[in-house]
Each structure stands twice: as structure tokens, then as C-alpha cells.
Amino acid sequence: MKAISKRQLVRNPALVSHLKPGESLEIADGDSKLIVSRPKRQRLTAEQIEADLKRLSAGDPHLDVQAVLNDLRG
Numbered sequence: 001m002k003a004i005s006k007r008q009l010v011r012n013p014a015l016v017s018h019l020k021p022g023e024s025l026e027i028a029d030g031d032s033k034l035i036v037s038r039p040k041r042q043r044l045t046a047e048q049i050e051a052d053l054k055r056l057s058a059g060d061p062h063l064d065v066q067a068v069l070n071d072l073r074g
Contacts, residue, residue, distance in 0.1 A: 001025070021038050
């Protein structure tokens with residue numbers, strides 16, 4: 001974990017915005033310390049994505065997409 005002072009943060013705020021996923025930054029301000037971190041991105045598998053889509057569309061009525069396309073074309 002990289003440590004910087006509050007003064008360094010004020011002079012260069014890009015230090016916080018350029019954190020990579022999984023990195024942390026400790027900002028010292030007198031006796032107290034503030035820890036800023038960017039969480040790691042969670043990669044979803046195809047099965048997890050499908051499960052999320054099914055969960056989101058569980059209450060939706062059945063839709064005949066081909067009929068909608070034919071209606072738009074004609």
C-alpha cells in the first residue's frame with residue numbers, strides 16, 4: 001500500500017483516480033489515516049450472466065420477436 005500526505009493529494013488528485021483494481025492508497029492527515037482502495041473487478045462466467053438475465057426477465061410476458069420484426073418491416 002502506497003502512502004501519501006494530504007498535501008500531495010491536494011496538489012495531485014490524479015494519484016487517486018489512477019488506482020488500478022486491487023490497489024490501495026493511504027492518505028495521512030495528522031494522527032488519522034484515510035485508506036482509499038479500488039476493488040478488484042469480478043469476472044462473471046457465462047452461466048452467471050445467463051442466470052442474471054433469467055432473474056431479471058422472470059416476470060416479463062413472452063414476446064414473439066419474429067412477429068415484431070415482421071410487423072416493423074411490413
